[in-house]
Amino acid sequence: MAFPKNADEMTAQGYRLDNASVCRGCGAEIEWWTTPKGKPIPMDPMVRGSSKAVSHWATCPEAPSFRTREKKA
Numbered sequence: 001m002a003f004p005k006n007a008d009e010m011t012a013q014g015y016r017l018d019n020a021s022v023c024r025g026c027g028a029e030i031e032w033w034t035t036p037k038g039k040p041i042p043m044d045p046m047v048r049g050s051s052k053a054v055s056h057w058a059t060c061p062e063a064p065s066f067r068t069r070e071k072k073a
Contacts, residue, residue: 004053007046020045025062 004010007017014036023030023042030042042056057063 006051006053007048010053015041023056023060023062025065026060028056028060030056 001013004013004015010033011017016034018032018034018040020029020031022028029045031045033041033043035041042060044054044056044059045051046053057066
C-alpha cells in the first residue's frame with residue numbers, strides 16, 4: 001500500500017494524529033502521528049484536506065543526527 005497523500009487519507013488508512021510539538025533538532029513545528037502498526041512518525045504540519053503528507057524525516061536538516069548506527073558484530 002502506498003503512503004497516504006494527505007491527512008484525510010492517513011486517517012482513512014488507520015493513522016492517528018496524536019499531538020503537535022517542536023522538533024528537537026531543527027525547532028520546526030511537527031505533528032506526531034501513529035501508524036496502523038502503532039509506531040510514532042513525525043510529520044510536517046498539514047492543513048486538513050489540502051496539504052501533502054510529508055514525513056519530517058524528509059525535510060529536517062538534522063535528521064541524520066537522530067539515526068542510530070548499526071552495531072558491528
